[in-house]
Amino acid sequence: MIAAATTTYLVTGANRGIGLGLVTTYLARPNSTIVAAVRDPNHATSKALADLPKGAGSNLIVVKIDSLSETDADQAIAELQSKYNITALDVVVANAGVASVYPAVHEAQAKDMIEHYRINVVAVPILLRAVLPLLKQSTQGAKFVTIGSVAGTIGDMEKVAVPNAAYGPSKAAVSWISRKIHFENPDLISFNVHPGWVQTEMGNKGAVAFGLESAPQTLEESISGLVKLFDGATRETSGGKFLSYDGTELVW
Structure with missing residues (x-):
């Protein structure tokens, strides 16, 4: 009997929120290797x-990737190859991010905008550079997915009428990077996804800041949609697009 092929996933920000939801779902599948990238492997979470x-037939590997580090991603990939004999990655989800303040544009502080840009934006090409050689070894249609947000939409900005001048611009930049990755890598399935306004620690914090009790989408609803979307994604149907967790195409 021929052994079933193993699918290898790498998810950043894997110990909480959406990242944890994805890791939990993928790890429960058979014949899956999940690389959970976290800022601090020694943290309780x-x-x-x-x-x-x-x-x-599934297994979990925890590696350190701090979004503020320029070297963690490279070191994590080297560890995967040397210690765990990982020769290919099939799905990489750039999920790690921050949303800690919610200023109007005239209230935005430079340090906050720089922090959000560094973590939410700059970390993405650093991650891509590290994982791309292993993605190119995938035989399953390699996917590089960025977790975006409608908070960064320009064309539909009037529909997101909340102060968000640190997080919003960073997610607009992620949209540009995701689409550019699509055009620069013809063998890669790359797209940007809005996971919903989800009842995670980060999502609920934002909801409270905007006068709500909690975010509207449950984590289960978001993860179910995301996993279905990722599973079915092809370059023709999803590549270079900005999609909602339910598959709806969104305005950049």
């Missing part, structure tokens, strides 16, 4: 990943 249920 990172160590707790080891207790997640695993599907038959």
